Amino acid sequence: MLKFKDVYNVNVKIIHYLNKRLKESKRNGVLEYPVYVRVSYGRKNERVKSDWIVHPCSEYDFENDKYLLELKQYESEIISEILKKCDDKHFYLSARLGHSRNHITEIFLGYMFDKYEIIEQIISFVSEKTKISKTILNPYFRTELNANEWKELYEKDIFTTKTKEKVMYLSMLLEFEEKNYPPLPNNVFGYRAGCIFVSHEWKNKNKKAEFMQFAEKKNILQKNKLIEITRKFESKIMENSTFDARFI
Numbered sequence: 001m002l003k004f005k006d007v008y009n010v011n012v013k014i015i016h017y018l019n020k021r022l023k024e025s026k027r028n029g030v031l032e033y034p035v036y037v038r039v040s041y042g043r044k045n046e047r048v049k050s051d052w053i054v055h056p057c058s059e060y061d062f063e064n065d066k067y068l069l070e071l072k073q074y075e076s077e078i079i080s081e082i083l084k085k086c087d088d089k090h091f092y093l094s095a096r097l098g099h100s101r102n103h104i105t106e107i108f109l110g111y112m113f114d115k116y117e118i119i120e121q122i123i124s125f126v127s128e129k130t131k132i133s134k135t136i137l138n139p140y141f142r143t144e145l146n147a148n149e150w151k152e153l154y155e156k157d158i159f160t161t162k163t164k165e166k167v168m169y170l171s172m173l174l175e176f177e178e179k180n181y182p183p184l185p186n187n188v189f190g191y192r193a194g195c196i197f198v199s200h201e202w203k204n205k206n207k208k209a210e211f212m213q214f215a216e217k218k219n220i221l222q223k224n225k226l227i228e229i230t231r232k233f234e235s236k237i238m239e240n241s242t243f244d245a246r247f248i
Helices: 059-064 066-085 093-099 104-111 117-130 134-140 147-155 161-180 199-204 207-218 223-241
Strands: 012-018 025-027 030-032 035-041 044-049
Touching: 012 059, 012 066, 035 066, 044 093, 059 066, 066 093, 066 199, 066 223, 093 223, 104 161, 104 199, 104 223, 117 134, 117 161, 147 161, 161 207, 161 223, 199 207, 199 223, 207 223
Parallel strands: none
Antiparallel strands: 012 035, 025 030, 035 044
16 A cells, blocks of 8 residues: 655656566567556655556567557556545555546446446336336346447436436447447457546546537537536546555
């Protein structure tokens, strides 16, 4: 656990390196090593495994590959942001760095709805229409849906007003994600800087403003509701990014 004091008044250094103390691997006869990050500020030093460069790298690629150089810069920006947020409290850098890869849409689904909120309302709706017992229907429902599927649900007038508004917002988030963050080609292993819709993109790469413009043009939610849900959502983004537990 770390304690960070006044990030603006200390010299922060974030350096990626190949961890040659760990067992190397070989690809096409070239030695490759896992990538780690050394974070130094004041008298504190922390070494953590890179969460964005997930594959071992050769010395040449580590120093010269365009995409790796961009990823090192991207992850350094994220770590700098983590340090600014720690508010002079103990924190777990590895956990917060891991959370930086959580998709915005996953955060919304995981934090903005009450437990079973979606499933219970869908099951109640279907049960009332079909007269089938809720206990029979329960195993057949899921919440891993795409933008069009969420849209279909809110258009069926299944949910309470508050739930419906959040579902409408989520469907627009997913549509925005699909348009702006297409899947990487199958031959790409790992990440590219800016390849997934994460909180760093939302806060620091102008994606919040772009989404708000996108959502206003869709004219699905009233502007005051759009702003209200966004404010609540941003507090949940902060909650997710400062959660000091890691499960992988």
